[in-house]
Amino acid sequence: MRTWGVDLSTSAPGTGVVSVQWVTGEPGVFACHRGNARRRDDLVDKIAATAGTDWWAVDVPFGWPDGWADFLSRHVDGPAELPPAPPDDERPWAGVARRATDLQVIGRRFTDRSPTPGFSVTFDKLGATAAAWSWIEWQLQSRHGLVIDRAGVADEIKVCETYPAAVWRKWFTTGNPASVGDEKLQGHLGTILRPVDGRWTMTPHERDALICACVARARAAGRTVAPSPNLLDRARREGWIHLQRDDVTIANLGER
Numbered sequence: 647m648r649t650w651g652v653d654l655s656t657s658a659p660g661t662g663v664v665s666v667q668w669v670t671g672e673p674g675v676f677a678c679h680r681g682n683a684r685r686r687d688d689l690v691d692k693i694a695a696t697a698g699t700d701w702w703a704v705d706v707p708f709g710w711p712d713g714w715a716d717f718l719s720r721h722v723d724g725p726a727e728l729p730p731a732p733p734d735d736e737r738p739w740a741g742v743a744r745r746a747t748d749l750q751v752i753g754r755r756f757t758d759r760s761p762t763p764g765f766s767v768t769f770d771k772l773g774a775t776a777a778a779w780s781w782i783e784w785q786l787q788s789r790h791g792l793v794i795d796r797a798g799v800a801d802e803i804k805v806c807e808t809y810p811a812a813v814w815r816k817w818f819t820t821g822n823p824a825s826v827g828d829e830k831l832q833g834h835l836g837t838i839l840r841p842v843d844g845r846w847t848m849t850p851h852e853r854d855a856l857i858c859a860c861v862a863r864a865r866a867a868g869r870t871v872a873p874s875p876n877l878l879d880r881a882r883r884e885g886w887i888h889l890q891r892d893d894v895t896i897a898n899l900g901e902r
Contacts, residue, residue: 649866650696651858653810653824653851654706654782656774658685662851663692665700666839666859668900676859677842678852690782693805694790701804703862705854707767707776708783708796708807708885713742714768715883743768745884746877751812762812797873797881798865798888806865806888810857813889817896823857824850831856838900860899864890867902 653662663679682688693702713729720726729741737743743766744752752764765772786792786803798806811822818834826834831853832846839856848856864870870888873881890899 647863647866648696648700649859649862650692650700650702651855651860651862652689652702652704652706653854653858654704654775654779655851656778660684660851661689662849662853662855663689664852664855664859666856666863668863670900673836673838673840674863674900675842676839676856678848678855686778686782687785690785690789693782694786694792697792697804698802699804701806701862701866703806703808703858703865703888704779705808705810705858706779707745707772708779708794709745709883710767710773710776711742711745711748712880712884717742739769746880747807747873747885747887751809751887751889754812762809762815764809764811795882796885797878798870798886799872799878799881804862804866806862806870807885808858808861808889809887810854810861812887813857813861816889816892823853826853828853835860835896838896861888861890863899864888864894869894 647668649666649668651664655661661684663683664676665679666674666676668674683692717726717728728738731737731740748764752762754762767773767776783794786794792803794803794805814821814823823831828846828848861870865888869891871891873886
């Protein structure tokens with residue numbers, strides 16, 4: 647089995663693209679794809695060529711909050727009232743800042759560890775990256791006839807959204823893969839993964855992308871947390887952050 651991870655950036659050189667070839671009973675072999683592989687046009691073609699058979703996990707919001715979209719549609723006709731903010735949040739825009747999936751993941755404590763931070767796709771610079779993904783999504787449909795299921799539930803086109811910092815905190819300690827450094831990354835993952843060229847020398851974006859490829863492995867085995875039935879329609883508009891189930895560990899990630 648091969649899986650792919652992408653840490654999408656608004657700049658092509660900053661995008662991390664990593665693939666992992668999983669071998670039964672042996673460490674998976676990963677490769678960092680550089681050069682043209684990080685260009686958006688080439689990324690579109692690579693996803694189109696492989697997403698029928700290989701699972702991809704992408705670190706980027708697939709959509710915007712329903713409440714934000716509704717507010718904008720009303721705002722174009724004149725002043726519009728924002729939905730109420732949560733009682734403990736004084737920001738007037740807080741009621742439209744998060745998607746359903748964000749509310750389930752952001753700030754959540756995994757065991758006894760610190761809450762996962764996270765950004766609002768509506769009010770932080772993450773929105774530019776989400777717009778870059780929307781371009782990729784459109785190209786996949788218009789050029790290749792492929793429609794992404796933003797909820798990551800359908801199996802026909804194997805693409806899902808994830809959040810590597812939250813994945814990391816479920817498995818390890820505070821921090822995130824982008825900033826942990828190559829030596830510590832190898833210490834955590836060296837029992838299940840090895841680089842194709844023998845060198846654990848990666849950019850922060852590639853470290854995030856490698857964790858995304860691990861999520862893609864869990865998703866391929868049906869071992870990530872999917873949206874509940876009452877949130878499925880909303881997730882297919884907003885996107886859904888796939889995280890490994892609580893019973894998925896580094897030790898058993900390679901199992902089917």
